[in-house]
Amino acid sequence: MGVSQRRSSSLKPPICGSLFSVGILWLLSVTTAARACPKVCHCTDRNGIVVQCTSRNLENIPQNLPKETVVLLLSSNRIKHIPKEAFLDLHRLRELDLSHNAIENVEVSAFQGISEGLRTLDLSNNHLSSLPKDTFSKLHARIRLSHNPWHCECSLQEALRELRLDPETANEVSCYTAVQEEYVGQPVIQVLDSGINFCNFHHKTTDVAMFVAMFCWFSMVTAYIIYYIKHNQEDTRRHMEYLKSLPSTSHISKDYDTASSVF
Numbered sequence: 001m002g003v004s005q006r007r008s009s010s011l012k013p014p015i016c017g018s019l020f021s022v023g024i025l026w027l028l029s030v031t032t033a034a035r036a037c038p039k040v041c042h043c044t045d046r047n048g049i050v051v052q053c054t055s056r057n058l059e060n061i062p063q064n065l066p067k068e069t070v071v072l073l074l075s076s077n078r079i080k081h082i083p084k085e086a087f088l089d090l091h092r093l094r095e096l097d098l099s100h101n102a103i104e105n106v107e108v109s110a111f112q113g114i115s116e117g118l119r120t121l122d123l124s125n126n127h128l129s130s131l132p133k134d135t136f137s138k139l140h141a142r143i144r145l146s147h148n149p150w151h152c153e154c155s156l157q158e159a160l161r162e163l164r165l166d167p168e169t170a171n172e173v174s175c176y177t178a179v180q181e182e183y184v185g186q187p188v189i190q191v192l193d194s195g196i197n198f199c200n201f202h203h204k205t206t207d208v209a210m211f212v213a214m215f216c217w218f219s220m221v222t223a224y225i226i227y228y229i230k231h232n233q234e235d236t237r238r239h240m241e242y243l244k245s246l247p248s249t250s251h252i253s254k255d256y257d258t259a260s261s262v263f
Helices: 002-036 154-160 188-193 198-245 249-262
Strands: 042-045 049-052 069-073 095-097 120-122 142-144 150-152 175-178
Touching (some): 150 154, 150 188, 154 188
Parallel strands (some): 049 069, 069 095, 095 120, 120 142
């Protein structure tokens, strides 16, 4: 019994020391996360840092976000613009929530640096009406775009080809306005699945505009030619009348012969 007691007592210090070390490391990680966290946000460590910035009246993406961020919650703020490379250093980011803001435009390359790892992107309930074609290039995340005032035309169609819409909200992405009035209020995916090609409407509109411009130009040229001809005809008529009003040469010669005979 004495030997076993001595052995057990000799094992206690290393175990206590390891637990103490784990506790210190945990406290250091929490302290580091707290120091790196933006003042307006709240950060917690859950196998990576979760940054909670919801409902903070933010107008811009916070600066100096922790590089270990895996979840970034920015919903219900007043953000209007997503600049390029806005999340460039957040290579571990998996979830990005930008819903319920006032976002009107997203620059190309806005998601550069997170395109490979991002799994969920929420842009629903904003003020987006159009997107550049390459906004979501190389992005593998499921994207929510519902409840935005979309203008259904060629550029939106091309942008949608580059992304993976969230299937649960895909039918809530509707045409607020459109190149043709009949598609207003309809889900964009259903319109495109029916075989409608908004880019064809764009080309047709351009062709019609060119035809109208050419017709106007041709009409102006034709009107000028007609005016020129009529103007010349009038001048010619007046000139002929003037010539007719002059005495003829035969009449002058007869008068000359009569005068000679008298003398």
